Each structure stands twice: as structure tokens, then as C-alpha cells.
Amino acid sequence: MTKAPTLPRVLPGFGLSLGFTLTYLSLVVLIPLAAVFIRASSLSLEAFWDAVTAPRVLASYQLSFGMALLAAAINTVFGLLLAWSLVRYRFPGKKLVDALVDLPFALPTAVAGIALTALYAGNGWLGQYLEPLGIKVAFGPLGVLVALVFIGLPFVVRTVQPVLEDLETELEEAATSLGAHRWQTFRHVILPVLQPALMTGFALAFARAVGEYGSVIFIAGNIPMVSEITPLMIISKLEQYDYAGATAIASVMLVASFLLLLAINGLQAWQARRNGRSE
Amino acid sequence: MSIQVQNIHKAFGDFIALDNLTLDFPSGELVALLGPSGCGKTTLLRVIAGLEQADSGRVLLDGDDASDTHVRERQVGFVFQHYALFRHMTVFDNVAFGLRMKPRSIRPSEAEIKRKVHELLQLVQLDWLADRFPAQLSGGQRQRIALARALAVEPRVLLLDEPFGALDAKVRKELRRWLRRLHDELHITSIFVTHDQEEALEVADRVVLMNHGRVEQIGSPAEVYQQPATPFVYGFLGAANRFEGHSSAGGIAIGNATLTAEQNGQHGEVIAFVRPHELDIVRHEFGHGIPARISRVLTLGALTRVELEGRDDVAGQHFDVELPASHPLAGSLIAGEPVRLQPRSVRVFANPETAGAA
Numbered sequence: 001m002t003k004a005p006t007l008p009r010v011l012p013g014f015g016l017s018l019g020f021t022l023t024y025l026s027l028v029v030l031i032p033l034a035a036v037f038i039r040a041s042s043l044s045l046e047a048f049w050d051a052v053t054a055p056r057v058l059a060s061y062q063l064s065f066g067m068a069l070l071a072a073a074i075n076t077v078f079g080l081l082l083a084w085s086l087v088r089y090r091f092p093g094k095k096l097v098d099a100l101v102d103l104p105f106a107l108p109t110a111v112a113g114i115a116l117t118a119l120y121a122g123n124g125w126l127g128q129y130l131e132p133l134g135i136k137v138a139f140g141p142l143g144v145l146v147a148l149v150f151i152g153l154p155f156v157v158r159t160v161q162p163v164l165e166d167l168e169t170e171l172e173e174a175a176t177s178l179g180a181h182r183w184q185t186f187r188h189v190i191l192p193v194l195q196p197a198l199m200t201g202f203a204l205a206f207a208r209a210v211g212e213y214g215s216v217i218f219i220a221g222n223i224p225m226v227s228e229i230t231p232l233m234i235i236s237k238l239e240q241y242d243y244a245g246a247t248a249i250a251s252v253m254l255v256a257s258f259l260l261l262l263a264i265n266g267l268q269a270w271q272a273r274r275n276g277r278s279e
Numbered sequence: 280m281s282i283q284v285q286n287i288h289k290a291f292g293d294f295i296a297l298d299n300l301t302l303d304f305p306s307g308e309l310v311a312l313l314g315p316s317g318c319g320k321t322t323l324l325r326v327i328a329g330l331e332q333a334d335s336g337r338v339l340l341d342g343d344d345a346s347d348t349h350v351r352e353r354q355v356g357f358v359f360q361h362y363a364l365f366r367h368m369t370v371f372d373n374v375a376f377g378l379r380m381k382p383r384s385i386r387p388s389e390a391e392i393k394r395k396v397h398e399l400l401q402l403v404q405l406d407w408l409a410d411r412f413p414a415q416l417s418g419g420q421r422q423r424i425a426l427a428r429a430l431a432v433e434p435r436v437l438l439l440d441e442p443f444g445a446l447d448a449k450v451r452k453e454l455r456r457w458l459r460r461l462h463d464e465l466h467i468t469s470i471f472v473t474h475d476q477e478e479a480l481e482v483a484d485r486v487v488l489m490n491h492g493r494v495e496q497i498g499s500p501a502e503v504y505q506q507p508a509t510p511f512v513y514g515f516l517g518a519a520n521r522f523e524g525h526s527s528a529g530g531i532a533i534g535n536a537t538l539t540a541e542q543n544g545q546h547g548e549v550i551a552f553v554r555p556h557e558l559d560i561v562r563h564e565f566g567h568g569i570p571a572r573i574s575r576v577l578t579l580g581a582l583t584r585v586e587l588e589g590r591d592d593v594a595g596q597h598f599d600v601e602l603p604a605s606h607p608l609a610g611s612l613i614a615g616e617p618v619r620l621q622p623r624s625v626r627v628f629a630n631p632e633t634a635g636a637a
Contacts, residue, residue: 168361168363170359170361170363171363171365173330173350173357173359173363174357174359174363174364174365174425174428175365175376175380176330176349176350176351177328177330177350177351177355177356177357177429178376178377178380178428178429178431178432179351179377179380179381179432180351180376180377180380181351181380184380188365188376188380189365192365192367193366193367
């Protein structure tokens with residue numbers, strides 16, 4: 001990236017496209033995010049620290065990040081299964097199932113939250129059977145997880161699907177003819193090929209889950225110290241006109257999310273290098 | 280190890296890929312399955328490997344019925360047209376794969392694996408590529424690695440599905456010779472599928488010609504080329520001019536023309552084949568021979584190829600004639616000239632479509 005390539009290209013040049021990329025990114029992403037930090041910096045260091053380390057806020061970090069990671073992990077496993085079924089098998093209604101996967105994208109999150117709450121509440125369709133067993137889903141941390149799993153479902157499916165479609169069945173046949181068992185074939189032949197896509201899907205599902213608000217607040221119950229998510233803490237600060245406090249928490253969230261995503265990207269790049277693919 | 284297939288039948292929906300096929304592959308031979316695409320040759324190979332299940336019939340490996348055993352247990356080495364190398368593994372790891380997947384109790388030690396892999400890489404003359412990834416290799420190198428990988432597990436038979444099909448002409452020729460030499464060293468029973476007759480005739484000990492899920496002819500390359508058993512075989516092995524006519528004691532009548540060439544006592548409705556180099560051009564518009572008109576004259580090195588269109592009764596048919604460049608006519612033929620064609624040698628088959636009608 002030291003110098004623009006001088007070779008004639010078919011498409012508009014490097015300078016133009018990089019300039020456009022940076023301008024666009026600045027307008028859409030960087031400037032609004034910078035505003036968050038500028039607003040937060042109006043607090044004194046001490047006030048900032050107090051705002052972001054209040055016990056309720058700390059508990060909310062744990063819930064938000066913990067559940068987002070867990071939900072992304074669950075979605076990775078089941079998203080892979082779903083993608084596998086959609087790519088490898090033919091069954092009636094396959095197109096319909098394929099379309100259903102995207103529904104969590106399209107549904108207003110509040111609607112999802114209300115629907116899930118109605119389903120899992122003590123008198124709901126599923127809740128009435130689960131609660132006697134001591135499983136309390138709605139109005140608790142488990143509800144948060146259910147909502148996050150719901151909204152994160154499409155990411156892994158949609159990132160893994162195209163890679164799976166490109167994966168030749170010949171590779172599996174080659175592995176089998178060399179004596180590999182099913183599990184060995186999956187573990188040593190299929191999984192390594194899918195891994196970058198799985199990690200991208202995981203990262204996307206995680207990022208979405210961390211920032212999710214609409215669907216969670218209905219089902220979470222929002223009990224202080226137990227089932228309050230970080231976005232809710234920000235909203236409640238905003239409702240008290242404590243803009244600086246809200247942006248302080250937001251900036252912590254942003255930095256943490258950014259670091260996590262960066263770590264996932266780094267891991268991916270490292271793996272790609274190790275596997276001799278790109279770079 | 281010998282391979283036998285008995286009464287193998289396989290259909291995909293309405294399409295019959297293998298039509299009650301019975302074949303014997305003797306131990307230690309390199310056999311080519313040759314045929315046009317869709318003739319069932321790849322399906323047969325996959326049935327032998329166990330990658331495809333036949334609808335009925337049996338596959339015997341070394342005399343034992345292997346029809347119900349899994350690919351894993353058949354101990355066959357399979358080489359794919361598009362290599363099917365594991366992209367995320369180095370060449371070394373690719374070749375070591377089969378050894379590393381063995382159950383722990385019979386898995387060789389890592390040192391033993393290392394020794395064996397290098398031995399195989401030396402066999403395919405690519406030891407210096409051990410640390411590369413498949414993406415960094417050329418097509419020919421990839422296919423040799425794929426072969427080394429298949430050989431690593433000491434398969435009882437080697438099955439190659441169009442192994443050179445994805446390579447360019449020059450590399451293909453090299454690899455053919457190389458495969459032949461390798462087979463002479465290892466003597467492992469091998470079957471390879473190809474649609475390239477030159478490849479089959481050059482490499483194999485034996486050629487099995489297939490068409491529409493059936494075997495047309497089995498024999499050594501010389502046999503199938505010189506004594507083709509069916510019109511299909513004649514037409515498939517090398518270029519051929521085809522004439523349809525009626526054969527009697529006086530010769531073969533094709534419309535008003537008569538081929539007086541020698542023929543093998545076949546009478547009735549026949550198909551006659553003549554190789555392009557066995558056809559003479561006579562510069563008469565009328566007289567004996569097949570009426571034709573020259574449409575193009577091509578000089579290709581030592582050969583002059585003449586393309587002709589049939590006239591009169593054989594209008595609409597195309598013929599090819601090959602003359603040595605030194606032939607007296609070679610330089611003087613002009614496009615558009617009406618000529619007659621006279622074969623020096625004809626191969627005659629009863630015409631299966633009209634047989635019985637005459």
C-alpha cells in the first residue's frame with residue numbers, strides 16, 4: 001500500500017477507489033463513533049470511571065458479552081448444520097426453509113421479542129411446560145440467550161452456505177478412499193475448509209448480538225444485576241438525560257467489541273497464512 | 280489383485296449407465312476403460328471403488344465378494360480428474376493423510392510416516408515440493424501428488440478417473456509415459472478411464488471399449504485398432520469415412536457407385552469404413568468410385584488433408600482424405616474440383632439399423 005500501482009487497470013484506479021472508501025467510511029462509521037468518544041470525554045476521568053464501573057453496569061457487561069458469545073457459539077454449531085442440510089440434501093420445501101432462515105433479518109426486533117416472550121412466559125405455549133421443570137426462560141438471562149440466538153441465526157448459515165456449495169464432494173470421497181472415517185473426514189477435510197467462513201459467521205453473529213436491543217428488552221425482564229443488558233443501561237442513562245454517562249458506557253462497549261472483532265480477524269489471518277492460502 | 284465385475288446394472292432414473300456388465304480385470308495389468316462421455320465408464324470405475332452402489336450385480340476383489348463393503352475397506356486407490364487434493368494441507372500432509380487416518384493400533388509412527396511419504400514423493404519425483412501447498416503446484420504436479428497420496432495406503436488396486444483430462448496436451452503426453460513406467464515398476468492392478476483413444480492405445484495393456492453402458496470390445500491396443508469388432512469401435516478409434524450401402528458378390532453398391540475393394544464376405548445392408556489414408560482421389564468427374572467434390576485442402580506438415588463433400592447419391596456426407604505431402608496430387612488439388620474416391624482397403628460391418636430389411 002505504499003504506492004498506487006501504475007499498471008493500466010480495467011476498472012477505475014486505486015486512488016479514486018481508496019479515496020471514496022475512506023470518505024464513505026468516515027461519514028458513515030468513523031465520525032458518528034468519534035462523536036461518542038468526544039461526548040464521553042466531557043466527563044472527568046473519575047466520573048467516567050464511576051460511570052463505566054458501577055456494579056449494575058459491570059453486571060450488564062458480563063451478561064451482554066457472555067450471552068453474545070454463547071449465542072454466537074450456539075449459532076455457529078446449528079448454523080453449520082442448517083447450511084449443511086440446505087446444501088447437501090434435497091427435500092420438499094427446501095426453498096421455503098431457505099427463505100425462513102433470513103426471517104430474523106427482516107422481522108422488526110421488537111416483534112421478535114414480543115413473540116418470544118409470549119412463547120416462553122409462564123403461561124405461554126412453551127413456558128407452561130418448561131416452568132414446572134424449573135426452567136425459567138422468559139424474564140431472565142436464559143431469555144436473553146434465546147433472543148440472541150434467534151436474531152443471530154442467519155449469519156453463520158449465510159456465510160457457510162456458499163463455501164459448502166463450492167466444496168467438492170470429491171474431497172470427501174478421496175478421504176474415504178484413503179481410509180478416513182466419517183468423523184475424521186469431517187474433522188480433517190471439511191472443517192478446515194469451512195473454518196474461515198465459520199469464524200466470519202461467528203464474528204457477525206456476535207457483533208449483532210452485542211448490540212441487540214429491541215428483541216432482548218421484552219424477554220429479559222430487566223432485573224437489575226441479573227438480566228440487564230448493556231444497551232439497556234445506555235438507554236436508561238439517556239432517559240435520565242445523562243448523555244455523557246451513556247456515551248461513556250457506549251465507548252467501553254465499542255472498544256471491547258472492536259477488540260474482540262479485531263482478535264477474530266487476526267486469528268483468521270493467522271490461520272490463512274498458516275494454511276498457505278492468501279497473503 | 281484381480282477384479283471381476285459380474286452382471287453389474289446401474290440406472291440413474293431412466294438413463295441406463297451400466298447395462299448388465301460382466302468384465303474381468305486380470306492381476307497386474309493396466310487396463311483402459313475407453314468410450315465417449317456418458318458411456319458409463321466412470322460409473323463402472325466408481326462402482327468398483329465403492330463410491331457408487333450398483334442396482335444389481337457383484338464386484339469381486341481378488342475373488343472375494345466386495346459388493347457390500349464400504350469404500351474404506353476395499354483398499355482401492357482412487358485418483359480423481361480434478362486431483363481432489365486437500366487445499367489446506369501441504370503436499371507432505373496430503374500424502375501422509377491415509378497413513379495418519381489409520382486406527383491407532385496399526386498407525387505407523389510419525390518417523391515411519393515421514394520416511395514413507397518421502398519415499399513416495401521420490402517415486403513421483405516431487406520430493407522437493409513437500410512443503411508446498413497444492414495451490415502452488417502445476418496441474419501435472421498435482422496429479423502426481425494425488426497419485427502418491429493414493430499409493431500411500433498400499434492399495435490393492437489403483438483406479439484413475441480421467442487422470443489427465445484436466446491437463447494440457449504436452450503435460451498429458453509426458454504424464455502418460457510416466458504412468459506407464461510407474462506401472463511397470465509397481466505392477467499394481469490398475470484401471471484408468473479415458474475418452475482419449477490415443478491415450479488408451481498408448482498406455483494400456485488392454486483396452487475395454489464401452490458404449491451405452493455395454494462393452495463393445497476388449498483386447499490389446501493392437502487388436503482393437505486393427506481388428507475392430509463393431510462399427511462403433513472402428514469409428515471411435517481414429518478417423519474414419521463411413522459409407523452405407525448394399526454388399527453383394529460384385530462389390531458394395533453405394534447409390535450408383537460401386538466399391539470394388541476387397542470385403543470380408545459380408546452381404547446385405549452394410550456399413551463400410553475407410554481410414555482417411557486408405558482412400559485415393561481420382562481426378563475424374565465420372566467413372567468408378569464415390570462421387571465427391573473437394574471443399575478444402577489443408578497442408579499440415581508431412582500430410583495434406585483433403586476435405587470433401589459427397590455428390591449425387593452421397594450428397595451431404597463429408598469425407599476426409601490424407602495424402603503424404605510428397606504425393607503427386609497433393610500440390611495440385613483445388614477446392615471445388617469434382618473427383619471420385621476409391622478406397623484401397625475397406626472394413627465392412629452388417630448395418631444393424633437396416634439388417635433384416637434386405
